[in-house]
Amino acid sequence: MAASASPLRSSVRMCNGFNGFNGMASQRRCCRGTLRAHRKCEPQSRRHVHLTASRHAAAVLSGTEMARQLHREIQRDVEELVAQGNMRPHLGVILVGDDPASRTYVKTKTRTAGILGISSDTVVRPGTVSQKELLGLIDQMNRDWRVSGLLVQLPLPAHINERAVCNAIAPEKDVDGFHIVNIGKLCLDQRSMVPATPAAVWEIIKRAGIETAGRNVVVAGRSKNVGMPIAMLLHTDRNHERPGGDATVTIAHRCTPRERLKELTGLADIVIAAAGIPGLITADMVKDGAAVIDVGINRVRDPKTGKLRLIGDVDFDGVKEKAAIITPVPGGVGPMTVAMLMKNTVTAARNALTH
Amino acid sequence: MAASASPLRSSVRMCNGFNGFNGMASQRRCCRGTLRAHRKCEPQSRRHVHLTASRHAAAVLSGTEMARQLHREIQRDVEELVAQGNMRPHLGVILVGDDPASRTYVKTKTRTAGILGISSDTVVRPGTVSQKELLGLIDQMNRDWRVSGLLVQLPLPAHINERAVCNAIAPEKDVDGFHIVNIGKLCLDQRSMVPATPAAVWEIIKRAGIETAGRNVVVAGRSKNVGMPIAMLLHTDRNHERPGGDATVTIAHRCTPRERLKELTGLADIVIAAAGIPGLITADMVKDGAAVIDVGINRVRDPKTGKLRLIGDVDFDGVKEKAAIITPVPGGVGPMTVAMLMKNTVTAARNALTH
Numbered sequence: 001m002a003a004s005a006s007p008l009r010s011s012v013r014m015c016n017g018f019n020g021f022n023g024m025a026s027q028r029r030c031c032r033g034t035l036r037a038h039r040k041c042e043p044q045s046r047r048h049v050h051l052t053a054s055r056h057a058a059a060v061l062s063g064t065e066m067a068r069q070l071h072r073e074i075q076r077d078v079e080e081l082v083a084q085g086n087m088r089p090h091l092g093v094i095l096v097g098d099d100p101a102s103r104t105y106v107k108t109k110t111r112t113a114g115i116l117g118i119s120s121d122t123v124v125r126p127g128t129v130s131q132k133e134l135l136g137l138i139d140q141m142n143r144d145w146r147v148s149g150l151l152v153q154l155p156l157p158a159h160i161n162e163r164a165v166c167n168a169i170a171p172e173k174d175v176d177g178f179h180i181v182n183i184g185k186l187c188l189d190q191r192s193m194v195p196a197t198p199a200a201v202w203e204i205i206k207r208a209g210i211e212t213a214g215r216n217v218v219v220a221g222r223s224k225n226v227g228m229p230i231a232m233l234l235h236t237d238r239n240h241e242r243p244g245g246d247a248t249v250t251i252a253h254r255c256t257p258r259e260r261l262k263e264l265t266g267l268a269d270i271v272i273a274a275a276g277i278p279g280l281i282t283a284d285m286v287k288d289g290a291a292v293i294d295v296g297i298n299r300v301r302d303p304k305t306g307k308l309r310l311i312g313d314v315d316f317d318g319v320k321e322k323a324a325i326i327t328p329v330p331g332g333v334g335p336m337t338v339a340m341l342m343k344n345t346v347t348a349a350r351n352a353l354t355h
Numbered sequence: 356m357a358a359s360a361s362p363l364r365s366s367v368r369m370c371n372g373f374n375g376f377n378g379m380a381s382q383r384r385c386c387r388g389t390l391r392a393h394r395k396c397e398p399q400s401r402r403h404v405h406l407t408a409s410r411h412a413a414a415v416l417s418g419t420e421m422a423r424q425l426h427r428e429i430q431r432d433v434e435e436l437v438a439q440g441n442m443r444p445h446l447g448v449i450l451v452g453d454d455p456a457s458r459t460y461v462k463t464k465t466r467t468a469g470i471l472g473i474s475s476d477t478v479v480r481p482g483t484v485s486q487k488e489l490l491g492l493i494d495q496m497n498r499d500w501r502v503s504g505l506l507v508q509l510p511l512p513a514h515i516n517e518r519a520v521c522n523a524i525a526p527e528k529d530v531d532g533f534h535i536v537n538i539g540k541l542c543l544d545q546r547s548m549v550p551a552t553p554a555a556v557w558e559i560i561k562r563a564g565i566e567t568a569g570r571n572v573v574v575a576g577r578s579k580n581v582g583m584p585i586a587m588l589l590h591t592d593r594n595h596e597r598p599g600g601d602a603t604v605t606i607a608h609r610c611t612p613r614e615r616l617k618e619l620t621g622l623a624d625i626v627i628a629a630a631g632i633p634g635l636i637t638a639d640m641v642k643d644g645a646a647v648i649d650v651g652i653n654r655v656r657d658p659k660t661g662k663l664r665l666i667g668d669v670d671f672d673g674v675k676e677k678a679a680i681i682t683p684v685p686g687g688v689g690p691m692t693v694a695m696l697m698k699n700t701v702t703a704a705r706n707a708l709t710h
Contacts (some may be wrong), residue, residue: 041610163543184539187587188518188579214610222590224543232542235577235606248615250605251590255396255569260603263622267615 041214041246058292058323061208063200067335070203071116074339077346078117089349091120091175091342092147094137096160097127102153109151112338118345131160135168142170148349149175151341172351175344178225187232189240193344198229200336201272201293205234205245208325210270210291212245213238218265220281220313221274222253226295230272261285273313283318291325295333396569396601413647413678416563418555422690425558426471429694432701433472444704446475446530446697447502449492451515452482457508464506467693473700486515490523497525503704504530506696527706530699533580542587544595548699553584555691556627556648560589560600563680565625565646567600568593573620575636575668576629577608581650585627616640628668638673646680650688 082088091113095106106122113120123137134152141147150173156162166178174182177193185192194202205212217234221227231251236244247270252261254275265271265285273281274295286292296313312329320326327333437443446468450461461477468475478492489507496502505528511517521533529537532548540547549557560567572589576582586606591599602625607616609630620626620640628636629650641647651668667684675681682688 163545180536180539180543182539183542184535184537187538187542187583188535190518214612214615216615222592228542231606235608237577246608246610248605248607248611248619250603250619251586252603253590253601255601256603257569260569260571260622264603264605267618 058320058326060320061204061325061327061332063204063327063332063334063336066204066207067339069207070336070339070343071112074116074118074342074346081346081349082117086349086353087146087148089118089148089346090146091118091345092141092144092150092173093120093122094134094141094150094152095122095124096129096134096153096156097125099155102155106153108338109341112342113345116342118342127157129157129160131164134160134165138165138168142168142173145352147173148352149173149345151176173348175341175348177229177344183224186229186242189236189242189244191242193347194233194242194340195225195229196337196341196344197226197274197295197333198233199340199344200333201230201295202233202245203340204293204327204333204336205270205291208291210325212247212270215247215269216267217245217247217249217270217272218252218261218268219249219272219274220252220256220261220265221272221276221295222251223274226274227251227253227272230274230295234270234272275313277313278311279313279315281314281319283315283322286319286322288322289324290322292319292323293327293333294329296329297334413675413681415675416559416680416682416687418559418682418687418689418691421559421562422694424562425691425694425698426467429471429473429697429701436701436704437472441708442501442503442704444473444503444701445501446473446700447496447499447505447528448475448477449489449496449505449507450477450479451484451489451508451511452480454510457510461508463693464696467697468700471697473697482512484512484515486519489515489520493520493523497523497528500707502528503707504528504700506531528703530696530703532584532699538579538584541584541597544591544597544599546597548702549588549597549695550580550584551692551696551699552581552629552650552688553588554695554699555688556585556650557588557600558695559648559682559688559691560625560646563646565680567602567625570602570624571622572600572602572604572625572627573607573616573623574604574627574629575607575611575616575620576627576631576650577606578629581629582606582608582627585629585650589625589627626669630668632668633666634668634670636669636674638670638677641674641677643677644679645677647674647678648682648688649684651684652689 078089093106093110095102110120110122125134141150150169152165154162156165167180169179171179171181174193177186177195182192186194212234219227219231231249234245234247235249238244238246250264252264262285265281266287268287268290270291271281271286272293272295276296276298278298278300281292292314294312294314298311299308300311302309310330316326316328433444448461448465450457465475465477480489493507496505505524507520509517511520522535524534526534526536529548532550537547541549567589574582574586586604589600589602590604593599593601605619607619617640620636621642623642623645625646626636626641627648627650631651631653633653633655636647647669649667649669653666654663655666657664665685671681671683
């Protein structure tokens with residue numbers, strides 16, 4: 001086992017020997033509320049997954065199991081809201097065209113909503129719908145007080161500007177968190193709707209008790225809905241309005257030379273693979289005792305059976321022998337993503353009460 | 356000299372042997388225009404500062420000299436605009452209270468504007484001004500067609516919400532780039548007003564011909580107006596609407612253990628110090644041949660003379676013996692920051708023509 005600190009096995013040593021570079025606060029002008037100065041950086045929580053230091057396979061973190069727990073909490077929240085005399089949270093979904101994957105995603109979302117006591121409706125428009133008509137529909141649903149949260153399933157046909165569509169959704173109903181103002185708030189550490197996948201990664205890290213403060217994280221992937229927000233959540237200040245992870249974060253991507261990626265992941269206490277490349281992260285790239293979160297969803301054909309199957313960005317079988325914690329694909333980040341979307345919907349319903 | 360690639364001395368080797376991790380594009384849904392897939396990551400430019408491989412002191416990049424060149428270009432742009440029958444670009448400044456540093460900053464800005472042919476006016480309000488009155492003044496200047504660009508000098512008195520003030524400025528006049536929509540656009544790689552200091556760092560890197568694609572960058576400092584936007588500019592895709600640097604970027608901050616920071620800067624082709632900690636970056640932390648950009652502005656008392664003097668975050672004398680390129684303080688990023696603010700003002704004036 002490597003001598004350097006892993007996020008799990010050496011938490012106590014790290015707590016005591018902490019030696020962050022002190023007083024790091026820009027002396028330049030700044031927007032108050034987004035910057036604070038001169039605080040200590042002790043690890044955030046003492047709640048860790050305790051594992052022995054002996055060599056063994058990683059603890060496989062079941063996202064399905066974690067999502068089940070989260071579902072119970074959301075269900076409770078929903079029923080509490082309703083019991084208080086409020087409207088049942090309602091998720092409005094707009095589905096354009098007949099892409100089978102999009103249809104499956106929408107079905108999973110609305111079915112989960114139903115199970116959790118969140119009502120929903122899906123408005124379907126043909127792939128030939130004009131941008132104007134789509135924006136009109138969004139406007140109508142923005143104004144409809146019965147709709148708590150609203151999402152437009154992406155991708156959209158080429159003739160429609162997705163950014164314009166994302167920005168048309170009322171920010172307070174924007175359960176996907178893709179509106180420019182929600183992105184801005186996320187990046188300024190303000191409370192906002194956090195896109196579901198990064199929110200799922202964050203929730204997994206917190207619920208598993210994986211320490212982030214002062215730890216080294218590599219995020220492989222820089223997409224605007226996954227990699228970038230994850231990097232933003234993890235590197236920022238835990239004492240800001242929207243708490244961050246206080247981790248040192250490296251953002252790697254397709255321009256990162258492979259040997260450089262290996263060098264950096266070798267130093268990482270937490271590796272988050274969100275690149276969409278099957279088998280990108282292999283055992284030789286990972287530090288002994290690291291936490292490895294696999295956000296990749298890749299459909300590949302099994303050479304033996306000829307059937308399509310889902311795999312992540314991490315060579316699961318190899319890496320699980322070296323890591324302390326690993327999330328599987330499927331059954332890892334995926335189920336938690338849907339759960340976080342539901343959580344956002346309840347948040348939107350709550351926000352509406354105070355508006 | 357280290358065998359690994361430096362951003363300057365081994366550019367040709369890096370161009371030929373490039374081996375980025377391929378096809379990194381999330382297969383998840385995304386907003387089109389912010390994500391592209393499957394491109395090669397060759398270094399961006401063949402224009403490099405050529406230095407021999409022998410050990411010598413770094414080339415000291417004069418920001419003053421570079422700003423002078425930029426001033427000439429801005430002056431030309433301004434006169435061109437005016438010659439075309441357009442209004443002379445005008446910078447509106449709001450100064451609250453009587454903080455001497457703020458007054459000095461404002462004077463530097465308006466004096467530079469004057470030299471470049473940009474007209475300006477400074478509206479001064481006492482430190483007791485109410486937030487309501489300040490927002491009213493901003494609204495008035497937003498509507499005033501004679502004002503091309505508008506900035507409120509920060510920091511503001513404690514009873515005023517700086518975020519509310521930043522968000523009150525019309526995004527297209529927001530030459531400081533602090534409006535939530537400009538931050539959101541910056542983080543989505545859309546064209547926007549980029550805050551002047553990160554824009555200055557970016558401009559220095561480009562003008563000095565420092566290669567960023569596929570290179571390793573450490574940004575020490577995570578402030579929302581300096582460190583975070585620099586990390587954003589440098590890690591993003593060069594082919595997006597607002598081109599990025601395609602670099603692998605690590606964001607370090609006060610929670611980064613010092614020994615870990617050293618480990619990471621030791622791997623970095625480019626080190627950007629934006630922490631506000633005098634002498635944070637020392638020679639032993641820097642790779643031979645690296646580029647070191649010092650964004651720190653620290654006022655310290657000289658133990659010999661007893662006088663206040665300005666120093667950066669980098670131990671200049673030590674690091675310049677090891678780096679290939681270094682920016683001094685003063686006379687490095689500072690003058691370029693003011694120049695970039697002027698450039699933003701001309702951009703705002705141009706934007707107004709198409710509105």
